[in-house]
Amino acid sequence: MAQLSDDCFAHGGRLMRLDEALALLEARIDTIIEVEQVALSEALGRVLREDVVSAVSVPAENNSAVDGYAVHFADLDPEAETRLPITGRAAAGHPLGRSAGRGEAIRIFTGALMPEGPDTVMMQEDCSLDGEAVVIRPGIKRGSNRRLAGEDITAGETVLRAGQRLRPQDVGLAAAAGLTELMVSRPLRVALFSTGDELQEPGQVPRPGCIYDSNRYTVGALLRGLGCRVSDLGILPDRRDSVTAALGEAAVDHDLLLTSGGVSTGEEDHVKAAVESQGKLHAWKLAIKPGRPIALGQVGLTPFVGLPGNPVASMVTFLAVVRPMILRLLGGRVEPPHRFAVTADFDHKKKRDRREWVRARLSLGSDGRLIARKFPREGAGILSSLVEADGLVELPEDLTRLESGAIVEFLPFSEVTP
Known part of the structure; x- marks a missing residue:
């Protein structure tokens, strides 16, 4: 089983900028997955x-890029039509089988091996037939429509x-x-679970005070989109012994343990104690919104990640932190996703030294520029906002006020999700 070094995620606990957090992950996480x-x-x-x-x-040899006629460029009149006799035929997989001399035109088809001699192909649409000859219009360049070996x-x-x-x-x-x-x-084996007596599986008859568990399905889809092999451990009850046993068992044959919510210090938050009883847990407070808290630790030497419980915060934190972490565990290159310059149609205030992502939908302005329109409700629990949005407007740490009409960076979901 793949494992990390002991206490890989240790940190002082102060508020961290995202770039600092990603740099720490880069420095401390090595590839742990075997090859196949x-x-x-x-x-x-x-x-x-x-x-x-x-x-x-x-290609292994020169061949034709079009259907047409292979000729010697030197035979063509640059000012008038050229008439050449058609003396052979070459098709893909069926070469002419001989060289072609000056004054010949060879009927040739896309992908066919260029006969020795001719250096140019005239498209059949630009030619006309005259009995057993082809009439070629002037104006073609030497080497046109010929694919060179090794190009x-x-x-x-x-x-x-x-x-x-x-x-x-x-x-x-x-x-x-x-x-x-x-x-x-080989695929990263991830054990995914939720905790909480208030959670129910979709499809069950709702109980008073309960909600359907959506985070496990969102995060599971994100994991599978990265090629992970996900073991769905379902919803664990709010009992420390159950959570401890499930974590310990899953750590034996998985490369990563992942959940959302349940890692605070409340009387019914048993995940923190269950992890610490078998390993270590470090709460990273990131200077981001949404998704400030993320728990990183180990059960034994198997890494554990606890995402925020709010659906929007859970997904954003996964994309910002867990996605690059998983790629690094797999030995992948972690490159920043492409962001695109768009025009914001909204005003926004934010705290300095905190990176924020604003859910937005794109539309085309009258001048042809892309306009980012902010989703009207900002709550971290509004999962429908992620469905309505095309991606996230990313606001840097040093910005405190955004005014409508400003150029902003837009991160499309298509850059970081399946």
Whole structure:
């Protein structure tokens, strides 16, 4: 089982800026996940652990990019039409089988091997036929519509780098390089649970004072979107012995333990005591909104994360802190997600030295610029706000007042969610 070093998450407890928290995670978290070799069909979303070097050039030989006629550029009249006899045919997988001399035109199709000699292909739409000859209009450039050997990939070139999370195009490039398998991190095994006698499973008949457990489903979806293998431990009752037993058992065969809520010091908050009885727990107070508190610790040497209980805070904290942490555990490169400059249509006040994310929906302004429109209700418990929003307007620590019309950074959910 993968484990972290003892007391990896120790911190003084003061209010931390997000950049400082991420720097601490980068310094203290090492890759803990073993590698495995998988078929290309199973590689999507996995973290690559070895550079991929192509043994072949792509394309391997010069070929045609279009359906048309392969000719010698030197045969073409630059000012008038050129008439050439059609003396052969080359199709994909069926080469001409000989060289083609000056004064010939070879009927050629997309992907077909260029015969030796011709250096230019005229698209069939730009030609006309005259019996057994083709009439070519003037104006084409030398080498047009010819794909050169190795113009995509050169043999010996590193085409994929270790640490990247594989996208469909990455898998396709590996196939183009002739590979059938890739060396990747095995999936992170995450035990996910909720605690609280007030929580019920969706679909159950509601009891007075109870709510349906949504965080476990939101966070579970985020984990699966990162390729994690999630064990859903369900809702644990508000009993210390039950929570302690579940945590201890899950720590044996999981790489990460994760929950939301229940880590404060109330009489019914048993998670904190259950973790500390078998390991260590550190409450990080981050200078962010929403999502200020996050609990990081270990049960034995298995990392534990306790997210805030409010649905919006839980998801935002996951995206800001847990997502990069998971990628690092998997050996992935952790690069800041792309943010885009948009125009805010709202005023907003905030505290200095605190980073804030404002839920917003994008629309197109009359001048063609993207406008960020703030969701009208700001509560950290309003999960519907995340559904209505396209992403988050990110306000930096040194900003205290935002005025409508200002240019702001917008983080689309598509950059950080499945």
